[in-house]
Amino acid sequence: MLKKIINLPDGEGCIRFFSHIINSQNKWMARILWHKNAPGMSWWDPVYRLNELEASGMTVCRRGSTFLEIKVRSKFFSEVEFIGYGGG
Numbered sequence: 001m002l003k004k005i006i007n008l009p010d011g012e013g014c015i016r017f018f019s020h021i022i023n024s025q026n027k028w029m030a031r032i033l034w035h036k037n038a039p040g041m042s043w044w045d046p047v048y049r050l051n052e053l054e055a056s057g058m059t060v061c062r063r064g065s066t067f068l069e070i071k072v073r074s075k076f077f078s079e080v081e082f083i084g085y086g087g088g
Helices: 011-030 051-068
Strands: none
Touching: 011 051
16 A cells, blocks of 8 residues: 555545544554653654555554553453543
8 A cells, every 4th residue: 555655646634634634543542651851742743754654654653552552451441541631
């Protein structure tokens, strides 16, 4: 899929949206883990270069998978608190 982006009429826009997905996953994980920098993290920046998208996407997916793997089944369905829009 990433190889196709370069040939699209709005390849730069696609890169920006793909970057947004990566940044959103990073921000949500930081919020769930109560990382102190979570409120200041951007949903849209940085915009990655095309050659960085695959590695960055895989890293964030692995981070999410690892988080889910360490949850015991009974806690998997429990309510999770996270840092909200107001910082708390």
